[in-house]
Amino acid sequence: MSVKIKVENLTKVFGKKVKQALELSNQNKEKDEIVRKTKATVAVNNVNFSINEGEIFVIMGLSGSGKSTLVRLLNRLIEPTAGSIYLDNMDVSKLSKNDLREVRRTKMSMVFQGFALFPHRTVLQNTEYGLEVRGVAPDERTKIAENALDRSGLLAYKNQYPHQLSGGMQQRVGLARALANDPEILLMDESFSALDPLIRGDMQDELMDLQEQMKKTIIFITHDLNEALKIGDRIAIMKDGKVVQIGTGEEILTNPANEYVRRFVEGVDRTKILNVEHIMSKPRAIINVDKAGLHLAMNRMVTSDFPFLILTNSHHEFLGYITDRDTALAIKKKGANANYKDIVKTDMHIVALDTPIPKIYRYLLSKGNLPVVVMDNNAIRGVIMRRNVIELLSSVAQEEISEVV
């Protein structure tokens, strides 16, 4: 495994009284106090780490801990106050403007939290942007960009404008724009944080697949520990501009470096702190009554082996559910006249996104094998089956065992 990026004593202070601010920061003074005394913010303080080629390196920390600043120091969107950034042994912090531009064009591409797509350019023109500024001929860059869009299943949307796409699709374009450059390194600053949980999960899976195939070196910023644990090969935890621990997810969970990390990590192994939002899955046994009749519903249940179907309409509202038994009986009795109305039941449990998990245990126990429906703004967002909770509980149990050992 070769080292791709090496960061040494990297420091960024916003403001004038740099020395004084750093001194105070090294005495572990609070950020507010430093700002009050010096009007300077120590955003990144003496950070050191190495990132291996082909690794997903996650930088995690609370809001304001310096993650965005750190990732922008790597491609010098923000100029470092002190320290070095080595990319394959080349010191990026010493590059001339022209050389730096060349590095940005060919070696590092960035994906942003708010997508940062150019609103006046089509999806294709956005994807071409990096190649265009680099001077690649129009025909060739269109071909490359179309390939990148095709890989993310977005080719059909190439002539749309960003605002016409959903958030998830926009970020896929953002990713395609980065990949069209064929960079060695991807910098991703909270790239999935603005997406809703189910889409975010999908994007995480896609990113991991992509990593399998393309072996990019990815620096991924997040404030979400679950996301960090899911996709990170290694995780660096930041607090007030300093890196307090670097390690694999396992190491951080089982062996927190200090009290701060311990408190951070407690969030994952306590079911009380997780909400249903974190463990729900996409409803599969669901049917849109505006589009499909009862016979189609029966067919779905038989072919997919679902004992029930959740009923929804085109607005994703929850209308109730039907069981396979009731449906079969209704069709037998009424034939073509059989209707959802005759057999719909509504006694399924419905909870909000932020319901703590223990609250739903008894719903899952009381209602046979029916799921609990998670709703937000009158729309179905997901379902929780018994297995979702069992998976969670078993992972907690494992962590507790490994802590004892």
Add this chain to the structure above:
Amino acid sequence: MSSILAILPHIDLAGKVESLTSFLTTAWSPLFDGIQTVGNGMNDALTGFLQAVPPAVFVVVFVLFAYWINRKRKSFGLAVFTFIGLWFIYNQGLWPAFIDTLSLIIISSLLSIVLGVPIGIIMSKNDTAQAIIKPILDFMQTMPAFVYLIPAVAFFGIGVVPGIFASIIFALPPTVRFTNLGIRQVPKELTEAADSYGSTEWQKLVKLDLPIARPTIMAGINQTVMLSLSMVVIASMIGAPGLGRDVLSALQRAQVGNGFVAGLGIVILAIIIDRLAQRLNKNIKN
């Protein structure tokens, strides 16, 4: 009390400005003469061309254009107004004056844009430049427009060119301000995206800043055109021909009727230009 205020001797600012102006007038006279020749040439060419177009053709072209840019909304209001307005100007015998005014506005607006947009760009990219230019713009806009007429005459004599000069000074600020504002309002993440993909400053300007800022810049240009239109009466005081001169001479002879008619001509021109510009801008935006 007055003795405290009188501690310093009288500062002869008026005299200083006067001597500076007369110094410039003599020292830079080749430059001013050159500008005057070029300016007169441009204006004569444009006026000559516009005068050569038969009024009927002119009206038809404008009405068709007004209809064309509103074609998607299926609205004929602007086309009808343009027709009635231009016909009225012709009917009142104001056509030659109208052409002179139009030509004055076109030239001073174009020059304002050519100067103003680059100045606005520089301001948006450089905080020091902004700190210096902003008060100058404030000064240019608040100083009564008549005051510009004096150096304008000193530099360029009597005629169209000093009129254009005074109009530009008066009408330039909105274009500069709005260009600066529009570019500064480009979202930071977009600028970061352009930078992170290795854009040069020029590429960033052309591919990101100007397209995003365009509606704002257009709003500034629209104001600039309106302001230069509002200068036509004042410019006529130093010999610029056009509708302004008709208003002025009516004023001097206390002819209410003639003054009203010529003033109405200016209003009609203002409305037509304003509506056409706004519609055009909206069309581009979609």
